[in-house]
Amino acid sequence: MQRLIIIFWLAISACLLPAQAAEEVTELYQHRVQVNSQAASERDSALQDALQATLLKLTGDSSVLQHPAVTAALRDVRDLVVQYGYQQDEQLWLWAQFDQPQVDRLIQQADSGIWSTMRPKLLVWLVVEEQDLTRKLMAADSEAIIVQQLRNAARRRGLPIQLPLLDLNDTMTVSVIDVWARFMDTITFASARYTPDGVIVARVYQTEPGADVSDKWMADWTLNFGELRWSGEVTAMDKSELGAKVISAVTEELAQRYRIGSQSDVIKRWELTIHNLISLESTIAAEQLLSNFPAIIDVQLIGYGNHSARFELTMQADPARIRQAIDLSKRLQPLDTDNGAEFRWVTTQ
CATH class of the missing domain: 3.30.70 (Alpha-Beta Plaits)
Structure with missing residues (x-):
């Protein structure tokens, strides 16, 4: 009875929540990279890393980094830098701001396009199956490495994400079994309180012995985004890497749909x-x-x-x-x- 009362209350609350829309991502033309010192050799390498991250945020397109125009720009990366500096907190960081018109032209030369500042906010339901076959849902406050890497990848890609709180409201509405089995009606209902634009369901588990993959761990994922559906699989030797790989794969799919390419000869x-x-x-x-x-x-x-x-x-x-x-x-x-x-x-x- 208590579960039914809470679910009824959640249903009423969901109806009262305002519709959520995409979030505006700022600072797309700047990035900061952790460094060990302010030595010139390390500075140039960090500037290259910062430009690569900036291009990924703008395009969501990993292949752009392999284009000859981009590899040439990376060799002369300081030509694209407007300003840079160092920031110190618990770590030392190099921060760089890049010239927007030059970066936009570089993306055009690389036959790619720019994803606008409006990015969908995604709720991530992540369940990990350990070696002993126990399964655990990852909460927003989780300090697991796989979650940290997932968050870092989302920041690097300019993708707003959120994990569920897994508080009483969530645990009375959705279970590990629901997420593992992808019972989307239940997951969608539980997600409503967070008003996301889309929902990612990702499952992490060991690959089967003798499977046609060399990596030990696999994650399969689905993205429900309005009427659109995407799915995929990623593998890694270390399961902690899979959160970042899921984010990269999701971003590639979304950016391919929403980035806008420029063709200088077509007005x-x-x-x-x-x-x-x-x-x-x-x-x-x-x-x-x-x-x-x-x-x-x-x-x-x-x-x-x-x-x-x-x-x-x-x-x-x-x-x-x-x-x-x-x-x-x-x-x-x-x-x-x-x-x-x-x-x-x-x-x-």
Whole structure:
């Protein structure tokens, strides 16, 4: 009876929660790297690491690091640095800020694209099966190495993640068995209190003897993101590495869908309408939001009336890719129209 009461209370609470939208990731063109000293040789290596991490955050595309244009840029990495410095806390860090226009051009030369600052917030249900076949769900406060590496990889990739608290609310709603068996109705219900944009379910276990893999450990994962579904497997000799590998694989899939590539020889124009712009401030904010998307060259307000504004976008990308990026925005809600070019401005509280 107590379980039923708590589940009923959770259901009511979930209905009262506001809809969550993607989070804005900042500082995409800067990164810091742990170093042992301020020696020149170590500085150059750290700057290279920082640029690689910056490119990964911007593109979500690991293959971009192998492109000849990028390998050449890494050899002359200081040409892309705006400023750098050292930070000291428990460790010594080198912090570097890179020149945005140069980095954007480098990504274009590498035949990739830029993932906008709007990133989906993902809830990660991670269950680990140990050698003795016992299984454990990982909580938000876990200090396990696999969780630390998962968090570090998410920060490196610019992907907002959260693990469940596994407090009384969670434990009365979902069990290790539910997550291991991927009972998505139960998992989705338990996830509602965190209002994520998507849910990752990852299972870590030993590979079968004689399996066609050389690594000792494996993780299979699924990502439920709206109506979209992805899944995959990663392996490693050490299970602590699997959290980071899951994040890398998830990021590759999401970024492939949402990053926006630029084609310098193709200029396109797209008109869209935004409704519910009830003030000059909101109209200016909408124009600035559109201007911030990658591959947008210019945004012009070409009409306004009845709290609706019509904008013309000049861009180096397909409108469908811009629309996908807009779908992640907190402020623009797509409307179901034939032309697919109408949105509603969402006011913040």
